[in-house]
Amino acid sequence: PIIMPLSNPTSKCEAMPEDLIKWSQGKAIVATGSPFEPVEYNGESYNIAQCNNAYIFPGIGLGISAIRAKHISDKVFMAASKALASCSPRVKGEGPELLPALTEIHEVSKIIAVAVAKQAIAEGVALPVPEDILPVIIEDNFWLPEYRKYKRTSL
Known part of the structure; x- marks a missing residue:
């Protein structure tokens, strides 16, 4: 199961990651709205993803x-969600993490x-830009x- 107790602050969290890992016998994928330390269970360490709008709103x-x-x-919004999901290390077979590292936020965005x-163009609510130049337009508009x-220069 994927369980996402997203309430902030930590004291208001619907469920604690440690309990979720134990209750699911280490099978749950957990992402929270607040930062949590990794959970140790049966000799294995489980990193707890922090699910934050910083992943999706810049993109x-x-x-x-x-x-x-x-x-x-x-x-x-669904297209944005699916694009974020495609960046998941777990989906790509690159590790157990649900969300990419925040150090990858520029590429993810x-x-x-x-x-x-692409979705906005398909719906006819945006400039009709050819799909092959979209990455160039996105790169040109990216702010670093x-x-x-x-x-x-003076006193």
């Missing part, structure tokens, strides 16, 4: 703004943005935060 915003979509439908843009050196 939705990027995809929608890059193609000037006029409407965001439920199907667009671009994958989600392309999926969102960086600190620039400050240079004082």
